[in-house]
Amino acid sequence: MASYQRFEDLPVWKTAAELYEGVDDWLSRAPAQLRRSFRDQLERAVLSISNNIAEGFERGTTKEVLSFLYIARGSAGEVRSMLTLLRNRAWLDEGTKSDTRELKQLAESCSRQLHCWAASLQASKLSGQRHRAAPEHHP
Numbered sequence: 001m002a003s004y005q006r007f008e009d010l011p012v013w014k015t016a017a018e019l020y021e022g023v024d025d026w027l028s029r030a031p032a033q034l035r036r037s038f039r040d041q042l043e044r045a046v047l048s049i050s051n052n053i054a055e056g057f058e059r060g061t062t063k064e065v066l067s068f069l070y071i072a073r074g075s076a077g078e079v080r081s082m083l084t085l086l087r088n089r090a091w092l093d094e095g096t097k098s099d100t101r102e103l104k105q106l107a108e109s110c111s112r113q114l115h116c117w118a119a120s121l122q123a124s125k126l127s128g129q130r131h132r133a134a135p136e137h138h139p
Contacts, residue, residue: 007057012113016050016072019079019106026099033091042082048075049110062121069121073114079107 007013023046027039049072056068083104087097 004057007054010053010057012110012117013050013053013057015106015110015113016046016053016076019103019110020046020050022099022103022106023079026096026103031091031096033089034086038082042079045075045078045082046107048072049079049107053114062124066118066121069114069118073111073118076107076111076114080104080111083107 004010023042027034027043030039052068052072052075056065056072059065059068083100086092087100092100
Protein backbone atom coordinates (compact mmCIF):
# COMPACT_ATOMS: atom_id res chain seq x y z
CA MET A 1 0.00 0.00 0.00
CA ALA A 2 1.43 3.35 -1.02
CA SER A 3 1.51 6.40 1.22
CA TYR A 4 0.51 9.81 -0.13
CA GLN A 5 1.05 13.25 1.34
CA ARG A 6 -1.22 15.17 -1.07
CA PHE A 7 -4.55 14.24 -2.58
CA GLU A 8 -3.28 15.46 -5.98
CA ASP A 9 -0.88 12.48 -5.98
CA LEU A 10 -3.61 9.86 -5.47
CA PRO A 11 -4.19 7.74 -8.60
CA VAL A 12 -7.96 7.89 -8.02
CA TRP A 13 -7.91 11.69 -7.78
CA LYS A 14 -5.89 11.81 -11.02
CA THR A 15 -8.47 9.58 -12.72
CA ALA A 16 -11.29 11.80 -11.42
CA ALA A 17 -9.45 14.89 -12.73
CA GLU A 18 -9.04 13.21 -16.12
CA LEU A 19 -12.75 12.40 -16.11
CA TYR A 20 -13.62 16.01 -15.30
CA GLU A 21 -11.42 17.28 -18.14
CA GLY A 22 -12.99 14.80 -20.55
CA VAL A 23 -16.54 15.72 -19.55
CA ASP A 24 -15.72 19.43 -19.68
CA ASP A 25 -14.30 19.03 -23.20
CA TRP A 26 -17.29 16.93 -24.24
CA LEU A 27 -19.74 19.52 -22.88
CA SER A 28 -17.97 22.30 -24.78
CA ARG A 29 -18.87 20.57 -28.05
CA ALA A 30 -22.10 18.81 -27.01
CA PRO A 31 -25.12 19.03 -29.30
CA ALA A 32 -27.48 21.97 -28.81
CA GLN A 33 -30.29 19.52 -27.94
CA LEU A 34 -28.60 18.78 -24.62
CA ARG A 35 -30.63 20.65 -22.03
CA ARG A 36 -28.88 23.23 -19.85
CA SER A 37 -30.14 21.53 -16.68
CA PHE A 38 -28.64 18.21 -17.80
CA ARG A 39 -25.30 19.88 -18.59
CA ASP A 40 -25.25 21.58 -15.19
CA GLN A 41 -26.05 18.37 -13.30
CA LEU A 42 -23.41 16.39 -15.19
CA GLU A 43 -20.83 19.07 -14.47
CA ARG A 44 -21.73 19.14 -10.76
CA ALA A 45 -21.65 15.35 -10.50
CA VAL A 46 -18.26 14.99 -12.18
CA LEU A 47 -16.75 17.76 -10.03
CA SER A 48 -18.14 16.08 -6.93
CA ILE A 49 -15.95 13.02 -7.49
CA SER A 50 -12.58 14.76 -7.26
CA ASN A 51 -13.76 17.29 -4.68
CA ASN A 52 -15.00 14.60 -2.29
CA ILE A 53 -11.80 12.59 -2.71
CA ALA A 54 -9.85 15.73 -1.80
CA GLU A 55 -12.07 16.60 1.14
CA GLY A 56 -11.97 13.06 2.49
CA PHE A 57 -8.20 12.93 2.18
CA GLU A 58 -7.87 16.13 4.18
CA ARG A 59 -10.09 14.84 7.02
CA GLY A 60 -8.60 13.45 10.20
CA THR A 61 -10.52 10.27 10.94
CA THR A 62 -11.05 7.11 8.99
CA LYS A 63 -14.82 7.38 9.47
CA GLU A 64 -14.80 10.82 7.83
CA VAL A 65 -12.58 9.63 4.99
CA LEU A 66 -14.90 6.70 4.30
CA SER A 67 -17.93 8.96 4.27
CA PHE A 68 -16.41 11.17 1.58
CA LEU A 69 -15.17 8.19 -0.43
CA TYR A 70 -18.71 6.83 -0.54
CA ILE A 71 -20.06 10.22 -1.61
CA ALA A 72 -17.43 10.36 -4.37
CA ARG A 73 -18.37 6.84 -5.46
CA GLY A 74 -22.03 7.82 -5.55
CA SER A 75 -21.17 10.76 -7.77
CA ALA A 76 -19.22 8.45 -10.09
CA GLY A 77 -22.37 6.33 -10.33
CA GLU A 78 -24.41 9.43 -11.12
CA VAL A 79 -22.00 10.34 -13.93
CA ARG A 80 -22.20 6.79 -15.32
CA SER A 81 -25.99 6.91 -15.22
CA MET A 82 -26.14 10.24 -17.03
CA LEU A 83 -23.69 9.13 -19.70
CA THR A 84 -25.65 5.90 -20.22
CA LEU A 85 -28.88 7.85 -20.62
CA LEU A 86 -27.23 10.15 -23.16
CA ARG A 87 -26.10 7.25 -25.33
CA ASN A 88 -29.74 6.36 -25.94
CA ARG A 89 -30.63 9.76 -27.42
CA ALA A 90 -31.40 9.58 -31.15
CA TRP A 91 -29.85 12.99 -31.79
CA LEU A 92 -26.36 11.87 -30.78
CA ASP A 93 -24.09 10.84 -33.63
CA GLU A 94 -21.91 7.74 -33.35
CA GLY A 95 -18.73 9.71 -32.59
CA THR A 96 -20.41 11.48 -29.70
CA LYS A 97 -21.78 8.18 -28.40
CA SER A 98 -18.29 6.71 -28.55
CA ASP A 99 -16.98 9.63 -26.50
CA THR A 100 -19.61 8.98 -23.83
CA ARG A 101 -18.57 5.31 -23.67
CA GLU A 102 -14.95 6.32 -23.01
CA LEU A 103 -16.01 8.79 -20.33
CA LYS A 104 -18.20 6.14 -18.72
CA GLN A 105 -15.18 3.80 -18.55
CA LEU A 106 -13.23 6.49 -16.67
CA ALA A 107 -16.14 6.90 -14.25
CA GLU A 108 -16.18 3.12 -13.73
CA SER A 109 -12.44 3.21 -13.01
CA CYS A 110 -13.01 5.89 -10.36
CA SER A 111 -15.72 3.78 -8.79
CA ARG A 112 -13.54 0.65 -8.67
CA GLN A 113 -10.59 2.55 -7.18
CA LEU A 114 -12.81 4.18 -4.55
CA HIS A 115 -14.29 0.80 -3.67
CA CYS A 116 -10.81 -0.72 -3.22
CA TRP A 117 -9.61 2.19 -1.08
CA ALA A 118 -12.71 2.07 1.14
CA ALA A 119 -12.43 -1.71 1.52
CA SER A 120 -8.77 -1.44 2.51
CA LEU A 121 -9.58 1.22 5.10
CA GLN A 122 -12.38 -0.86 6.57
CA ALA A 123 -10.13 -3.94 6.80
CA SER A 124 -7.18 -2.06 8.27
CA LYS A 125 -6.18 -2.44 11.90
CA LEU A 126 -3.94 0.63 11.83
CA SER A 127 -4.74 3.67 13.94
CA GLY A 128 -4.10 7.36 13.41
CA GLN A 129 -4.15 9.11 10.08
CA ARG A 130 -4.38 5.96 8.02
CA HIS A 131 -6.41 7.76 5.36
CA ARG A 132 -3.13 8.85 3.80
CA ALA A 133 -2.51 5.29 2.63
CA ALA A 134 -4.35 4.36 -0.53
CA PRO A 135 -4.20 1.18 -2.59
CA GLU A 136 -2.28 1.12 -5.84
CA HIS A 137 -4.07 2.11 -9.03
CA HIS A 138 -6.67 -0.41 -10.27
CA PRO A 139 -8.13 0.88 -13.58
